[in-house]
Amino acid sequence: MASDLGFHVGDYVVFAGMIIFSLGIGVYSACSGGGQKTTLEYLVGNRRLKMLPVAISLVVTFESSILVLGYPAEVYIYGGDLIWTSVGLMTTMLVATRIVVPIFHPLKLTSVFAYFEQRYNSKGPRILGTVTGMLYYIVYMGIVLYGPAIALEAVTDFPFWASVFSVAGTAIIYTSIGGLRAVVWTDVFQCLIMTIGIIGVIVKGAFQVVSLLI
Template sequence: MASDFGFHVADYVVFAGMITLSIGIGVYSACSGGGQKTTLEYLVGNRRLKMLPVAISFVVSFESSILVLGYPAEIYIYGDQLLWTSVAFMFTTLTAIRVVVPLFHPLKLTSVFEYFELRYNSKAPRSLATVIGIFHYLFYIGIVLYGPALVLAAVTDFPFWASVFSVAGASIIYTSIGGLKAVVWTDVLQCLIMILGMIAVIIKGTMDVGNVGKVFQINYENLRLNYFK
C-alpha cells in the first residue's frame, strides 16, 4: 500500500503523461523524416540532429536512478566527498573532447565496436567487445530499473513488477520504433521533468527548514560539508 507520502492525483497525471509523451515521441519519430527505414537514420538520426538536444541527451543518459537516488543517499550518509568525482569527470571529459572525439568523428562510425574491427582488421575483437558490452548493460540496466521501481512501489499501489515493466516497457517501445531520434527527444523531455522536480524539491526543502543559510548550517553541524575529510 502507498504510504502517507504517496502519489496524489497530480502525481499520477504527471507520471502517466510522461509515459504517454515518451511513446508518442517514438511514434512521431517513426513516422517522420525517412520513417527510420535505414540503419543510418535509425542509429544516428542521419547525423542531422542538433547539438543542444544531443548534449542534453548525453547528460540525461548519466542521470539515471543511480545518480538521482543513489548520490543523495550517499552524501546524506557519508558527506560531500563524492563531489570530488565531478573534478575527475571534468578532466576525463576534456580529454575525450581533445583526443577521442577528433579520432572517432571523422571515421563516421556508429559504435566503438566497429572501430575495434577497423583497428585490428578482424571481427573477433569487435564480437568480443560486443558480447562484453551486452552483459555490462544488462547488469547496469537491471540496477537502473530497480531504483525507480522501488520508489514507485513505495509511493503508489503499483506492485514492484508492474513498476519495472511500466518503465522498461515504455523505454523499449519508443526506442525500438523511433530509433536514436526518439531517444534524444525523449531524453530532452525527461531532462525538463527531472530539473523541474529537483528545483521543486530544493525550494520546498529550503522553505521547510527556513532559509538557505539554515540549510548550510545544518549540513555543516552534521558534518555533511566535509569535502576534505
C-alpha cells in the same frame, strides 16, 4: 501523514502523461524524416541532430537513479570524498573531446565496436566488445530500474513490478520504433520534467523551513 502516502489521481495522470508523451515521441520519430528506413537514420539520426538536444540527452543519460538516489546517500553516510570521481570524469571528458572524438568523427562510424573491427581487421574484437557491452548494460539497467521502483514502493502504494515494466517497456518501445532521434528528444523531455521536479522540491522544502522558523 498517512493520507499523504500513495499515488493520488493527479499523480497517476502525470505518470501516464509522461509515458504516453514518450511513446508519442517514438511514433513521431518513426514516421517523420527518413522514417527509420536506413541504418544511418536509425542509429545516428542521419547525423543531422543539433548540438543542444544531443548535449541535453548526454546529461540526462548520466542522471540515473544511481546518481539521484545513490550519490546523496553515499555523501550523507561517508562524506564528500565522492567529489574526486567528478574530477576524474571531467579529466576523462577533456581527453575524449580533444583526442578521441577528432579520431572517431571523421571515420563516420556507428559505434566504437565498429572501430575495433577496422583497427584490428577482424570481427573478433567487435563481437567481444559488443557482448561485453551488452552484459554490462544488462546489469546496469537492472540496478537503474531497481532503485526508483523500490523508492516508489517504499513511499507510495505504486507496485514494484508496475514501475519496472512501465518504465522499461516504454523505453524499449520508443527506442525500437524511433531510433536515436526518439531517444534524444525523449531525453530532452525527461530533462524538462526532472528540472521542474527538482525546482518543485526545492521550493516546497524552502517553504517548509520558513514556516518552521516563523
